[in-house]
Amino acid sequence: MALFSNTATLLSKELRTEFRSRELLTTTSVFILIVLVLFSFATNPGTEEARQFAPGLLWLAILFASSLMFQSCFLREQVNDTLSSLRLAVSDPFAIFLAKLIANTLFLLLTEALMLPFFAIFYNISLWSKLPALSLVLLLGSVGIAVAGTAISAISAQARMRELLLPLLLLPLLTPVLVVSATVTGSLLDRDPVVQWKGIAFLGVFDVVFLTALWIFGQYFLEE
Amino acid sequence: MTKRILLGVVATALIIAAAYANFYIAPTERTMGVIQRIFYFHAATAWAGEMVFFVCFVANLLYVWKREQKYDWLGVTCAEVGLACITIVLITGPIWAKPVWGIYWTWDARLTSTFVLWLLYVSYLLLRTLIEEPGRRALLSALFGIFAFLDVPLVFFSIRWWRTQHPAPVIMGGQGSGLDPTMKKVFFFNVLVMHIFCLFLIVERYVLEKLRHDVDLLQREAEVQ
Amino acid sequence: MKNLDSVFAAYVVGWGIFFIFFISIVRRTSALRSEVDRLKNSLPRGK
Numbered sequence: 001m002a003l004f005s006n007t008a009t010l011l012s013k014e015l016r017t018e019f020r021s022r023e024l025l026t027t028t029s030v031f032i033l034i035v036l037v038l039f040s041f042a043t044n045p046g047t048e049e050a051r052q053f054a055p056g057l058l059w060l061a062i063l064f065a066s067s068l069m070f071q072s073c074f075l076r077e078q079v080n081d082t083l084s085s086l087r088l089a090v091s092d093p094f095a096i097f098l099a100k101l102i103a104n105t106l107f108l109l110l111t112e113a114l115m116l117p118f119f120a121i122f123y124n125i126s127l128w129s130k131l132p133a134l135s136l137v138l139l140l141g142s143v144g145i146a147v148a149g150t151a152i153s154a155i156s157a158q159a160r161m162r163e164l165l166l167p168l169l170l171l172p173l174l175t176p177v178l179v180v181s182a183t184v185t186g187s188l189l190d191r192d193p194v195v196q197w198k199g200i201a202f203l204g205v206f207d208v209v210f211l212t213a214l215w216i217f218g219q220y221f222l223e224e
Numbered sequence: 225m226t227k228r229i230l231l232g233v234v235a236t237a238l239i240i241a242a243a244y245a246n247f248y249i250a251p252t253e254r255t256m257g258v259i260q261r262i263f264y265f266h267a268a269t270a271w272a273g274e275m276v277f278f279v280c281f282v283a284n285l286l287y288v289w290k291r292e293q294k295y296d297w298l299g300v301t302c303a304e305v306g307l308a309c310i311t312i313v314l315i316t317g318p319i320w321a322k323p324v325w326g327i328y329w330t331w332d333a334r335l336t337s338t339f340v341l342w343l344l345y346v347s348y349l350l351l352r353t354l355i356e357e358p359g360r361r362a363l364l365s366a367l368f369g370i371f372a373f374l375d376v377p378l379v380f381f382s383i384r385w386w387r388t389q390h391p392a393p394v395i396m397g398g399q400g401s402g403l404d405p406t407m408k409k410v411f412f413f414n415v416l417v418m419h420i421f422c423l424f425l426i427v428e429r430y431v432l433e434k435l436r437h438d439v440d441l442l443q444r445e446a447e448v449q
Numbered sequence: 450m451k452n453l454d455s456v457f458a459a460y461v462v463g464w465g466i467f468f469i470f471f472i473s474i475v476r477r478t479s480a481l482r483s484e485v486d487r488l489k490n491s492l493p494r495g496k
Contacts, residue, residue, distance in 0.1 A: 151371060155364050159354040169351065169368060172343040173375050175336075176382035183386045199386065206378055213374055217367055220288055243460075259452040262459040269463065308470045315466075316459040323452045425467070428474050435481040442488035449493065 003098070006090040010099030017076075018107065028069045029111045033118060035061040040122055054123040055185035059178055061115075063145065066108060067167035070149035073100055074157035083222065093219040097150060101214070104146040112138055130188050133195050137188065140203035141181040147210040148173050154221040176206055228427055235417075235424040242417040250410040262320040266313060268414035270338070272422045273309025276302050277341070277373065279426075284369040287362055296362035297433040298426075299369060300352060303345050305425045309418075310342045333384035340379045344372040358440075 018024055039057045043050050077083040086096055120127045127134060149170055156166040184199035246264045253260035280302035287295035317335070318328040329335065348369055355361035403411065 148371070152368075155351070155368055158360060158364060159351060160356075161354055165351065165354060169347050172340050172347065173371060175340050176375070176378040179382045179386055202382065202385070209374060209378065210371070213371060217288065217370065220363060220367060223363065257452060259455050261456055265460060265463055304470075308466060312463045312466050316463050319455055319459040319462070323455050421467070425471065425474075428471070428478070432474055432478045432481065435478060435485065439481050439484050439488065442485060442492070446488055446491060 003092045003095055006092060006095035007098045007102070010086070010090070010095055011102050014099055014103035015106070018103070024069060024072060025107060025110055025114075028065050028107070029114045031068060032061045032065045032111060032115045035064055036115070036119060036122060051123060051125065051189075052186070054119070054125060055189055056178075056182040058119055058185065059141070059182045062108070062112060062141075063171065063174060063178060064167075065111065066145045066149050067170055069107065069111075070104065070153040070170070071156075071163060071166055073104060073150060073153040075153075075162065078157050084224070087222060087224075093222050094215055096222060097154075097214055097218040101146055101150045104150055105143050108142040108146055109138065112142065125189050127189075130193055133188055134185065136200060137181055137184050137203070140200060140207060141177055143207045144177045144203060144210065145174060147207060147214055148177075151210070151214055151218075151221065177203065180206075228424075228431070231420075231424045231427060235421045238417040238420055242414050245410045245413055250407055251404060253407075256324050259320060259323055262316055264411055264414040266316040266320060268411065268418040269309050269316075270313045271415050272418035273306050273313060275419065276306035276309060276422050276426070277345070280306060280345075280369060281373040284366040284373075287366040288370070291363075293358075293362070293437065296358075296366065297430055297437070299362075299366060300349070301426050301429040301433055303348050303369070304429060305422055307342065307345050307349070308425070309422065310338060310345070313338060314342060331383070331387060333380050333387070336383045336387070337376055337380040341376050344375065348372060 036057070039053075039061070040050075043053055043057075074083075077086065087093060090096060116127060119125070152166055152170045152173070156162040156169060159165055180199045180202050184196045184203075187194045187196050242264070246261050250261065250264065252258060280299050283295045283298040283302060286292075287299060321330075322328050348365055351368055352361055352365045355364060
């Protein structure tokens with residue numbers, strides 16, 4: 001189908017662009033690291049309370065990092081004026097969104113993977129046994145963040161004060177993801193770990209709702 | 225014009241009637257006493273505000289679909305009126321809560337989602353000020369408005385299912401069940417009154433938006449001369 | 450009656466906000482109306 005081939009082409013372009021310079025990945029990873037370190041200074045690391053806050057802090061760090069990471073998503077096209085050529089290159093404008101969305105999810109997951117070992121070390125939490133379930137939560141949460149982030153990035157790129165506007169628009173939208181992901185991650189990393197399937201299902205629902213909305217309305221974000 | 229004045233007069237009369245009902249017809253609540261009378265104004269405003277935001281959502285959808293300016297005007301109008309309502313709800317709630325339950329605020333599902341709703345529509349209005357071109361502004365804010373409205377039930381349920389601790393004080397009118405019949409009548413009268421008053425505000429604000437557009441047109445004509 | 454001042458405060462603040470909102474609309478409307486008249490008069494006749 002044209003959508004898939006278009007998306008595949010655009011996705012490889014996104015990935016190639018990023019992996020050539022790797023600037024987005026490196027800066028975002030370092031940023032999450034800095035945020036985690038700052039959280040340690042703000043709280044009292046190593047204590048039992050710090051362990052309780054750790055999952056929430058992890059997801060906060062991911063949220064902050066994403067609101068930086070998605071700045072360049074559509075801004076890059078605007079600056080180089082490549083958006084019109086992109087639109088001409090595809091038959092379905094949703095392909096542009098889908099490609100960026102998948103790329104953003106991958107970048108987010110990569111930075112999370114890079115940062116997880118540090119998180120485990122800083123907060124003295126063993127992640128190995130819980131890795132499958134944790135990966136699922138990270139995946140569903142990251143997809144939700146990426147869907148909303150890509151949509152908002154398209155909006156903020158066309159407005160003034162976009163650096164401030166993107167987090168302003170994005171973070172309230174992502175409240176459900178923060179709440180549920182933090183809670184599910186928390187119960188996963190607990191002394192007696194429990195997999196909250198209802199929470200994982202909820203994250204899935206969030207992803208589906210916003211993906212559907214993006215699919216229906218995506219073409220309008222990029223109108224001339 | 226006369227229809228607008230009539231609406232304003234009717235709304236004012238109804239507000240006075242509601243105030244009378246709130247203080248003289250509704251019986252005093254047994255446990256909370258006089259302070260419970262805030263509930264009629266507070267909860268009715270909340271319901272009206274939510275209805276206004278729903279109209280905003282519909283206006284946003286209609287704009288994206290039909291691209292007629294009037295839907296954009298209706299959208300921004302409802303966003304402002306709704307925001308006024310929710311601001312009042314967020315202020316009168318704590319005024320009521322503090323003497324009764326000893327706390328100004330709690331992070332239960334209703335309060336949190338109301339606050340997030342407030343933040344989202346403040347962002348909606350802020351977004352509009354940051355886009356100059358009217359067509360683009362209308363489209364992008366309508367799209368954001370749609371996403372924002374879809375998000376609110378998700379916020380509500382995420383808090384309700386994963387953040388409710390011990391029985392939190394029912395601050396915002398969960399008293400629909402087991403409400404005294406007179407109180408119920410007074411409450412629903414308030415709901416009607418607040419809807420009519422919001423309708424009046426929407427009409428006035430919509431006229432303002434249309435006027436703004438007329439001024440823009442005239443200014444552009446004058447520049448051409 | 451205890452807490453009557455809280456009731457009073459809530460109603461005053463609530464209606465105060467609505468009142469301020471309404472007044473701001475009225476003021477902006479009348480300002481724009483005079484602007485419309487000014488612009489209409491400044492445009493050449495027969496337009």
